[in-house]
Amino acid sequence: MALIEVRDIKKDYPSHHGTISIINGVSFEVADSDFVAIVGPSGCGKSTLLRIIQGLERASSGEIRFRERLVDTVSNEMAMVFQSFALMPWLSIKENVAFGLTARGWTPEKIASQVDRYISVTGLVGFEEAYPRELSGGMRQRVGLARALAVEPAVLLMDEPFSALDALTAEGLREEVLQLWRDPDLPPEAVILVTHNIEEALLMADRVVVMSHRPSRVLAVVPVTLPRPRDRKSEAFYELTDYLYSLITEGSPPLSAPAKPVASEPPPAGPGDLQ
Amino acid sequence: MFPKASPSELQGLLVLINEHKGTEDVARLADDLDLEIDEILPSLDYAETLGLVKVVDGRATLSDTGRKMLSVSIRERKTILRDLLKKTTLFKTILRALESAPEGKLTEDDVQRLLAFTTAPSDSYVLNIINWGRYAELFRYDSDEHVLVAVRSRVQGRSPPSSPPSAPGSPGARVSPTADNPVSDASNSPRDLAHPASTVAA
Ligand SMILES: Nc1ncnc2c1ncn2[C@@H]1O[C@H](COP(=O)(O)OP(=O)(O)OP(=O)(O)O)[C@@H](O)[C@H]1O
Numbered sequence: 001m002a003l004i005e006v007r008d009i010k011k012d013y014p015s016h017h018g019t020i021s022i023i024n025g026v027s028f029e030v031a032d033s034d035f036v037a038i039v040g041p042s043g044c045g046k047s048t049l050l051r052i053i054q055g056l057e058r059a060s061s062g063e064i065r066f067r068e069r070l071v072d073t074v075s076n077e078m079a080m081v082f083q084s085f086a087l088m089p090w091l092s093i094k095e096n097v098a099f100g101l102t103a104r105g106w107t108p109e110k111i112a113s114q115v116d117r118y119i120s121v122t123g124l125v126g127f128e129e130a131y132p133r134e135l136s137g138g139m140r141q142r143v144g145l146a147r148a149l150a151v152e153p154a155v156l157l158m159d160e161p162f163s164a165l166d167a168l169t170a171e172g173l174r175e176e177v178l179q180l181w182r183d184p185d186l187p188p189e190a191v192i193l194v195t196h197n198i199e200e201a202l203l204m205a206d207r208v209v210v211m212s213h214r215p216s217r218v219l220a221v222v223p224v225t226l227p228r229p230r231d232r233k234s235e236a237f238y239e240l241t242d243y244l245y246s247l248i249t250e251g252s253p254p255l256s257a258p259a260k261p262v263a264s265e266p267p268p269a270g271p272g273d274l275q
Numbered sequence: 276m277f278p279k280a281s282p283s284e285l286q287g288l289l290v291l292i293n294e295h296k297g298t299e300d301v302a303r304l305a306d307d308l309d310l311e312i313d314e315i316l317p318s319l320d321y322a323e324t325l326g327l328v329k330v331v332d333g334r335a336t337l338s339d340t341g342r343k344m345l346s347v348s349i350r351e352r353k354t355i356l357r358d359l360l361k362k363t364t365l366f367k368t369i370l371r372a373l374e375s376a377p378e379g380k381l382t383e384d385d386v387q388r389l390l391a392f393t394t395a396p397s398d399s400y401v402l403n404i405i406n407w408g409r410y411a412e413l414f415r416y417d418s419d420e421h422v423l424v425a426v427r428s429r430v431q432g433r434s435p436p437s438s439p440p441s442a443p444g445s446p447g448a449r450v451s452p453t454a455d456n457p458v459s460d461a462s463n464s465p466r467d468l469a470h471p472a473s474t475v476a477a
Pocket residue numbers: 013014022041042043044045046047048049196
C-alpha cells in the first residue's frame with residue numbers, strides 16, 4: 001500500500017481565452033520511507049501540485065490518497081517547507097515553531113514540549129528567543145523545518161527549500177534533512193522535494209519524478225539507487241544526470257512550435273538550467 | 276583569526292568532503308558547488324583551526340573529530356563544536372570575561388574591546404563571533420540589549436536539583452527573563468544545554 005497516491009491530477013485556470021491547462025494528468029506514488037524529488041521546468045505546476053497533495057488547493061480532476069483515504073481537506077499528516085522560509089518576522093523563533101501547533105487543539109504543555117523537541121533536533125537551541133532577522137538563511141530554514149516537523153507529519157513537503165541559501169549552507173542542510181528523514185524516531189516518514197536542480201534531486205532522492213513543460217505530465221519516474229552519501233563526480237551520477245537532462249530537453253516543446261498558445265510561456269530551458 | 280563563515284557553512288563543507296570519502300582536492304570541492312576557491316577558504320581555514328580538517332598540499336582531509344561530527348545527530352554536533360570552540364583563544368577570552376563580568380553580561384562593545392588587543396575587528400566580525408558562540412551555546416545573546424549573557428542563566432529559576440552548586444548566589448532564585456546570575460564556570464555542565472529537558476525556556 002502506497003503512503004500517498006497521486007492519481008491523474010489535472011489543474012486548469014480560467015483565462016480570457018477559456019481555460020489554461022497547467023497540470024495535465026500527473027500520477028505517481030510515494031511509498032513508506034520514500035524520498036521522492038519532483039523536477040520540472042519553471043511554471044510547470046510543481047508548487048501547485050504540492051499544494052494539491054497537501055489539500056491546500058483543489059485539483060480540477062483526479063485525486064490524492066493518503067494511506068488509501070481521500071485527501072479532501074488540508075491534511076494534518078503533511079507539512080510544508082518553503083523556499084522563502086515564510087517566517088513571521090514579529091514572532092520569536094519559538095513562537096514561529098509553535099505557530100502551526102495552536103490550530104491542532106493541543107494543550108499548552110503539549111505545544112511547549114513539541115516546540116522544545118523540534119528546536120533541539122534542528123539545532124536551534126540558543127536561538128529560542130531570537131527573531132528571524134537575527135538569523136542567517138541557513139538558520140531561518142532550520143526554523144522552517146522545525147515548524148514543519150513539530151506537527152510530526154508523516155510526509156514533509158519541501159518546495160525548493162535550499163534555493164535561497166548559499167551553496168555550502170545548502171550542502172549542509174540537505175544532509176541534515178536526510179538525517180532527519182532516516183531517523184526512525186523522528187518525523188517525517190517520507191519526503192516530497194520539489195526542485196529545479198537535477199543534481200540536488202539525485203543527491204537526495206530515492207526516485208525522481210520528471211515533469212514536462214506545462215500543461216505538465218510525468219515524463220518519467222527515475223529510480224536512484226546510488227549509495228549514500230552520493231558522489232556527484234561518480235560515473236553513475238553523471239549518467240543519471242545526463243539521462244534526466246535528455247528527458248527534459250526531449251520532453252520540451254520545440255522552440256518554433258509551442259504546445260499551447262499561451263502568451264506568457266517562458267522559452268524552453270536549455271540543459272543545465274531548468275529555470 | 277576568525278572566519279567570515281557561519282556554522283552552517285562549516286558543516287556544509289564537512290558534508291561536502293565526506294561525499295568524497297573524506298579527502299579531496301580543495302579546487303575540486305569548490306568546483307562541485309560551482310564556487311571559486313576563495314569562497315570556501317574561510318570555512319576551510321576555520322575547520323582547520325578547529326581541528327576538523329587537515330589541509331596538506333591543497334588537499335583537504337577530514338580528521339577523526341571531523342568524521343565523528345558527521346556521524347552524530349544535529350544536536351550532538353553542536354556539543355562537539357562547543358567543546359572545540361571553548362579551546363580557542365578567542366572564545367576562552369570571551370568566556371573568561373563573561374565569568375568575571377558584572378551580572379555575567381558583556382556588551383558588543385566589550386567584545387570588540389577584548390578583540391582589539393589582537394585584531395581590528397569590524398562590526399560584522401563581532402556579530403559573527405556572537406553568532407558562533409550562540410550557536411554552540413557558549414553563551415546566550417539578548418538582541419534587545421545587545422548583550423552576551425552567560426549560559427548558566429539558561430536554567431534560570433529552574434535549575435535541576437542535580438546541578439552542581441558552583442555559582443555564587445542562588446541561580447534557582449532568579450526568574451527575570453534576562454536572568455543575571457554571575458556565572459563561575461560556564462563550562463561545568465555543558466550536557467545540561469544539550470538536554471532538551473533542561474532547555475525549557477522562560
Ligand atoms: N490562481 C492562479 N490563477 C491562474 N494561474 C495560476 C494560479 N496559480 C498559479 N498559476 C499559474 O500556474 C502555473 C504553475 O505555477 P506553479 O507556481 O505551480 O509552478 P512551478 O512549477 O512551481 O514554478 P516555479 O518553478 O517557478 O516555482 C504558473 O504559470 C502560474 O502562473
